Every structure is written in C-alpha cells, then in structure tokens.
Amino acid sequence: xxxxxxxxEQGDFTLEARFQAGQGLTALFGPSGSGKTTIINxxxxxxxxxxxxxxxxxxxxxxxxxxxxxxPHRRRIGYVFQEDRLFxxxxxxxxxxxxxxxxxxxxxxxxAELHRIADxxxxxxxxxxxxxxxxxxxxxxVALGRALMAKPHLLLMDEPLxxxxxxxxxxxxxxxxxxxxxxxxxILYVSHSVEEIARLATRVISLDRGRILERAPGSxxxxxxxxxxxxxxxxxxxxxxxxxxxxxxxxxxxTLFLRKVPVPPGTVLRIHVPAADIIxxxxxxxxxxxxxxxxxxxxxxxxxxxxxxxxxxxxxLKLLARITRLSARGLALEPGKRVHVLFKALAIAPESLFxxx
Amino acid sequence: MAFSPEDWVAIALSLKVAATAVVCSLPxxxxxxxxxxxxxFPGKMLVNGLVHLPLILPPVVTGYLLLLSFGRKGxxxxxxxxxxxxxxxxxxxxxxxxxVMGFPLMVRAxxxxxxxxxxxxxxxxxxxxxxxxxxFFTVTLPLILPxxxxxxxxxxxxxxxxxxxxxTFVSNIPGETQTLAGLIYSYTQVPEGDDSALRLTLVSxxxxxxxxxxxxxxxxxMAARAGRAD
Numbered sequence: 001x002x003x004x005x006x007x008x009e010q011g012d013f014t015l016e017a018r019f020q021a022g023q024g025l026t027a028l029f030g031p032s033g034s035g036k037t038t039i040i041n042x043x044x045x046x047x048x049x050x051x052x053x054x055x056x057x058x059x060x061x062x063x064x065x066x067x068x069x070x071x072p073h074r075r076r077i078g079y080v081f082q083e084d085r086l087f088x089x090x091x092x093x094x095x096x097x098x099x100x101x102x103x104x105x106x107x108x109x110x111x112a113e114l115h116r117i118a119d120x121x122x123x124x125x126x127x128x129x130x131x132x133x134x135x136x137x138x139x140x141x142v143a144l145g146r147a148l149m150a151k152p153h154l155l156l157m158d159e160p161l162x163x164x165x166x167x168x169x170x171x172x173x174x175x176x177x178x179x180x181x182x183x184x185x186x187i188l189y190v191s192h193s194v195e196e197i198a199r200l201a202t203r204v205i206s207l208d209r210g211r212i213l214e215r216a217p218g219s220x221x222x223x224x225x226x227x228x229x230x231x232x233x234x235x236x237x238x239x240x241x242x243x244x245x246x247x248x249x250x251x252x253x254x255t256l257f258l259r260k261v262p263v264p265p266g267t268v269l270r271i272h273v274p275a276a277d278i279i280x281x282x283x284x285x286x287x288x289x290x291x292x293x294x295x296x297x298x299x300x301x302x303x304x305x306x307x308x309x310x311x312x313x314x315x316x317l318k319l320l321a322r323i324t325r326l327s328a329r330g331l332a333l334e335p336g337k338r339v340h341v342l343f344k345a346l347a348i349a350p351e352s353l354f355x356x357x
Numbered sequence: 358m359a360f361s362p363e364d365w366v367a368i369a370l371s372l373k374v375a376a377t378a379v380v381c382s383l384p385x386x387x388x389x390x391x392x393x394x395x396x397x398f399p400g401k402m403l404v405n406g407l408v409h410l411p412l413i414l415p416p417v418v419t420g421y422l423l424l425l426s427f428g429r430k431g432x433x434x435x436x437x438x439x440x441x442x443x444x445x446x447x448x449x450x451x452x453x454x455x456x457v458m459g460f461p462l463m464v465r466a467x468x469x470x471x472x473x474x475x476x477x478x479x480x481x482x483x484x485x486x487x488x489x490x491x492x493f494f495t496v497t498l499p500l501i502l503p504x505x506x507x508x509x510x511x512x513x514x515x516x517x518x519x520x521x522x523x524x525t526f527v528s529n530i531p532g533e534t535q536t537l538a539g540l541i542y543s544y545t546q547v548p549e550g551d552d553s554a555l556r557l558t559l560v561s562x563x564x565x566x567x568x569x570x571x572x573x574x575x576x577x578x579m580a581a582r583a584g585r586a587d
Contacts, residue, residue, distance in 0.1 A: 045483075046480055071483075071488075072483040072484055073484075073485075073488050073489075073491075075484075085481040087478060087481075088500075089499045098482070098485050098487075098495070099486050101487070101491070101495065102485070102488065102491055103485075103486040106486070146485065147485075150484075150485050150486055156484075
C-alpha cells in the first residue's frame with residue numbers, strides 16, 4: 001500500500017496531494033501541468049517533497065518533517081518512463097538483466113525469469129540486439145521487461161505509451177493488462193489518455209492544477225482539456241438486447257443503455273461519458289430518442305468562460321456535464337437543483353467501454 | 358636513415374614518459390572532469406582555472422612552478438621523497454611535467470563527453486537499484502569512453518611534444534630526461550646536428566600521426582559498436 005501526503009512548490013505551481021494506492025493499477029489522470037509526473041517522480045525519489053511523507057508498506061520513502069529521504073536505488077521500484085531510456089551500450093539481454101547486478105532478489109533465478117518475461121512481452125527474438133536496432137514499440141516492451149526484472153515492489157509508469165503510434169499502442173495495452181493481472185505488483189500509472197485509463201485503471205485519481213479532484217469510488221469526474229472532459233462511471237452488465245444490438249448495464253444511478261459489448265452478464269465495465277455529450281433537463285423529458293436518462297441534483301457549477309461545467313450527483317455517481325452559459329442561465333441551474341441527465345447510447349465510444357480487471 | 362644509440366634511447370624514453378604521464382593522470386582527469394561537470398561546490402571556478410593554467414602559462418613558468426613544488430626542497434617534493442618518490446632530474450619528473458601540461462586537454466575532452474551523457478539514463482539505472490558508484494561504472498563510464506580515449510590521446514600527443522616545462526623542471530639529461538624534443542633541441546645546438554635533428558623530427562611526425570590514426574580508428578570502432586544493428 002502506497003501512502004502519500006505531500007505539499008510541494010515549484011515556481012508558482014503548488015502541488016498538494018494525498019492518496020493511497022493499493023493492489024491493481026492506480027491511474028493518475030489529468031492534463032499536462034496538473035502535477036502527475038511530479039507525483040510519480042516523488043515516489044521514485046527523483047523529486048524530494050518539501051512537506052509531507054511518502055510511505056510504501058513499512059518503508060518510509062520520504063518524510064520531510066523527520067528529514068528522512070530514501071535514495072532511489074533503495075526503493076525497490078520499477079520505473080517505465082515516457083521514453084524507453086534503454087542503455088545504448090548494452091544488448092537487450094544485458095538491459096533486461098541490469099537490475100540483477102545490484103538487487104540480490106533479482107539475481108535468484110535470473111535466467112529463467114529473463115526468458116519468462118521476454119516470452120511474456122514477445123521480445124525473445126531481439127535478446128542479442130542493441131536497443132538502437134529496435135522499433136519504438138519493441139523498445140518500450142524491453143523497458144517494461146527491464147523494470148519487471150528488478151522484481152519491484154511497486155511499478156511506476158509515466159505515460160509509457162504516449163510516444164508510440166496508435167497501432168503499436170493497441171498492441172502493448174494487452175501486455176500492460178497482463179502485467180497488472182499476472183504479476184500482482186501495484187502499479188501507479190500516469191496518463192492523459194481516456195482510452196488507456198478506461199481500459200487499464202483499477203482506480204482513477206484525477207488531478208488538475210496540482211490538486212486531486214475526486215476520489216469517490218465508482219465515479220470520477222474529469223475536468224480537463226475539452227477533448228477529454230467527462231466522467232468515468234462503473235456499471236455491471238445485466239443483459240444483452242440481441243435484436244437491438246444493445247447491452248444493458250446497472251450503475252449506481254440506474255440502468256444504462258450501451259452499444260453491444262461482447263462480455264457476459266455480471267462483468268463490470270468502466271465507461272467514459274464525454275461531458276459535452278450530456279444533456280441536462282429540468283422538466284420531465286418526453287418524446288426524445290435519448291435512451292439514457294438519469295436524475296440527480298446539481299452539486300457544483302464551474303464557469304469556464306465559454307461554457308459551464310456542471311457536476312451532477314446521481315445517487316452517488318458524479319457526472320460532469322458541459323453546457324453553454326446560455327443554457328445554464330435558461331435552466332436557472334444552481335447547486336441543489338433537481339435535474340435529469342440524458343445521453344445517447346451512441347455517445348459512448350466503443351473504445352471507452354472496458355471491463356475492469 | 359641510421360639512428361644512433363642515443364636516438365633510440367630518446368625515442369624509447371619519450372614513449373615511456375608520455376605513456377606514464379597519460380596512464381597516471383587518467384584517473385585524476387576523470388575525477389576532476391566529473392567534479393566540474395556534475396558538482397557545484399565553492400571554489401569550482403578556482404579549480405577550473407587551476408586545471409587550465411598550464412594551457413595558457415608559458416611552459417617555462419609551469420616548469421619553474423613544478424621545480425618549486427616538486428623539487429628536492431619543494432613543497433611536496435620533500436614529503437613525497439619520504440615515500441621514495443623523487444622527481445627532480447629523474448624521468449619521473451619528465452612524466453610529471455608532461456602529465457601537468459596534458460591535463461587540461463584531457464579534462465576538457467572528458468568533461469565534454471560527460472556533459473553530453475543523457476542524465477535520464479543515469480536516473481533509469483538508479484531506479485533499477487544501482488547505487489551512485491554502480492551508475493558511474495555501468496552507465497556513465499561506458500558512455501564517455503570515446504571522450505576518455507580522445508582525451509588520453511590528446512594528452513599523449515601533448516606529452517610527446519612537451520619541451521619547455523620539462524627542460525626547466527628536470528633539465529635535459531641524456532638517458533634520464535632527454536626526450537625526443539630535448540634531443541632535437543640539442544642537435545640544433547651543434548653545427549653538424551642538422552641531419553640528426555631532421556631524422557628525429559620525422560620520427561616525431563610519424564609517432565604523432567600514428568596516435569592520431571589510432572584515435573580515429575578507436576572512435577570509429579566505438580561508434581560502430583554503439584550503433585551496431587545487431
């Protein structure tokens with residue numbers, strides 16, 4: 001269990017974060033400049049927090065008040081960076097075996113482990129080559145393998161897929177899922193990709209301008225650049241409507257209609273609902289084609305200038321709606337007001353429908 | 358072209374002095390380059406200036422300063438003599454003078470390659486459990502090897518040609534401190550020495566070109582090794 005509570009100032013940027021991360025993949029999500037990379041670098045020991053503490057299990061990584069700071073090489077972490085950072089003077093095999101030079105636990109059964117991991121990631125044919133001879137996707141796989149070979153107690157990943165082409169990304173995502181599910185190592189994962197988060201995260205922590213937005217389980221509104229503003233909600237598949245090509249799923253706020261998802265009933269899905277695709281209604285909506293109709297109360301309204309971000313609490317499920325200033329005024333929205341939340345089944349992109357774990 | 362025994366002695370001595378100078382100063386060169394590239398400390402400017410001093414001072418001045426500090430009655434000379442290490446009028450003194458004169462060139466080359474090392478690779482090594490010395494020996498050192506080779510060869514070439522500081526510090530004693538440069542100088546001082554001076558000049562050119570060729574070859578080999586496809 002990672003336990004983090006830090007305050008840090010860098011120029012006019014202030015980071016204030018407190019969270020705990022356990023098994024599975026904890027995603028730090030937010031736009032660039034939100035502080036997610038700073039947090040992961042603090043956990044790695046590359047940035048020393050000015051205030052607060054970071055603990056992992058019984059190990060104190062840093063405690064500013066007590067003057068404790070554990071050097072990065074003693075933290076037993078595996079760090080997969082945005083760039084591969086492979087050692088150019090070593091072969092792929094030597095890169096993979098690098099940590100074993102220093103970590104006794106990684107030395108035991110090193111060769112067998114090397115072959116297992118190389119097979120897991122499909123890099124066995126490249127073992128004797130040098131990183132320069134590999135493609136971007138292959139390099140990042142080796143970097144993943146190299147981190148795993150350190151037998152880390154915690155894996156850190158800082159946008160590991162962001163430098164890769166869309167096609168290669170899709171190839172590596174299953175590898176990450178396998179690592180999450182098979183290796184049993186807690187993962188802290190930084191990303192600003194809705195697709196990666198929806199697919200990989202066991203838990204989402206949203207950040208904006210150095211602050212954590214929402215830690216409620218089951219839903220996480222995401223305030224971010226227009227393209228990805230929206231909410232992650234979780235729902236359990238209840239049945240499939242065969243002839244209509246739809247899937248019904250139960251969320252905390254009620255039944256959702258989704259595009260057909262090929263998973264058995266009982267599967268938990270994480271769904272990303274784009275904020276701009278949500279319609280808010282104060283009256284009883286009738287005669288609309290929109291299938292998804294939830295109701296709740298307005299919690300907060302944020303003025304973005306050109307638009308308003310309205311957070312609606314639907315029986316504990318937080319949904320973010322982005323509407324025009326004119327609409328907000330026309331509906332006389334204010335915190336506490338009852339509203340209906342409508343969105344089309346088709347508004348939810350197929351790639352943001354993913355089973356969790 | 359016939360060399361006198363005296364010539365052979367000077368050629369062999371020159372190679373010995375230059376090789377000793379480079380080998381003995383290399384660890385210090387790497388350490389100083391690392392300090393200048395990676396650490397901030399009070400007096401850094403002073404250290405930097407001191408290292409570069411032999412490059413800008415007249416060699417005679419450097420030689421005289423060496424005489425003052427490492428001579429028989431010198432500041433360090435007396436203390437080092439206790440350990441059986443004497444420099445004055447010995448070939449070791451010639452090696453010391455050559456090392457001091459070549460040191461700035463060596464440090465510059467190594468420091469430049471240290472500055473060019475991607476620090477992110479060192480961070481990656483740290484995250485994989487490497488303590489600071491481990492990072493240095495397994496990542497930094499292999500990556501700066503071309504710079505070290507370049508620096509060593511520059512210093513070697515400088516050492517071969519060193520004359521002013523050497524003759525001031527340890528004189529020009531045949532068989533002990535008379536290197537190629539010293540012998541060529543001696544030949545030019547006698548009327549019938551022209552042919553001999555020319556012969557040794559050609560030898561000097563040959564050795565320098567060989568060192569240059571060797572450094573080119575090593576650099577290409579290392580570049581090929583680092584960028585090899587598989």
